[in-house]
Amino acid sequence: MMTISEAQQRVDQWIKTVGVRYFNELTNMAILTEEVGEVARIIARRYGEQSFKESDKDKDLGDELADVMWVVMCLANQTGVNLEEALERNFAKKTMRDATRHKNNTKLTENTNS
Numbered sequence: 001m002m003t004i005s006e007a008q009q010r011v012d013q014w015i016k017t018v019g020v021r022y023f024n025e026l027t028n029m030a031i032l033t034e035e036v037g038e039v040a041r042i043i044a045r046r047y048g049e050q051s052f053k054e055s056d057k058d059k060d061l062g063d064e065l066a067d068v069m070w071v072v073m074c075l076a077n078q079t080g081v082n083l084e085e086a087l088e089r090n091f092a093k094k095t096m097r098d099a100t101r102h103k104n105n106t107k108l109t110e111n112t113n114s
Contacts, residue, residue: 003084004083004084004087005082005083005084007069007073008073008076008077008082008083008084011070011073011074011077012077015074015077022074022077022078023074025075025078025079028071028074028075028078029075031071032068032071032072032075035064035067035068035070035071036068038059038064038067039061039064039065039068041056041059042056042059042061042064043061046061
């Protein structure tokens, strides 16, 4: 297993060798939107009410989620964000903000199977 920081470094190394260079930030933002759409398409068909088209049946959710992570790491690398540190800060923020919020949310604690 690799850490998030190691993954960012590997993406950076791959981009600089195999990929030649990073796409610009706006292009990567558009690519990220496209990749999230591919995840949404699988989820809508696998867990939602839409039916699969023949071309969608072999789509791999894990691979599509990894594509999203890849582009997020590209954007982080391009903008100087250490995702490991940012995620730690984000956990702390959510823990403080939501310490009791979800436990007190009746929508989450009621039996939804009735």
